[in-house]
Amino acid sequence: MAPKKPSSKKTKAGGFVIGSARFRKISAVEGIQYSPKMKGASSLKGKALSPEERRKSIIEAYRKA
Numbered sequence: 001m002a003p004k005k006p007s008s009k010k011t012k013a014g015g016f017v018i019g020s021a022r023f024r025k026i027s028a029v030e031g032i033q034y035s036p037k038m039k040g041a042s043s044l045k046g047k048a049l050s051p052e053e054r055r056k057s058i059i060e061a062y063r064k065a
Contacts, residue, residue, distance in 0.1 A: 018026070024034070049057065 027034070
């Protein structure tokens, strides 16, 4: 009996993920500037918040008035 060949199907879609620092550099080259709202949202990463506190702050930031 011949050994089984591994499936040639890819499970992940092609592509990659860039970080926010790299995105800012690319945006600067393209002439795109962060709005104050966008800058505030990215500042959440530096804070040591619990998952609940993080969700709460995101909901407050994007809640419609």
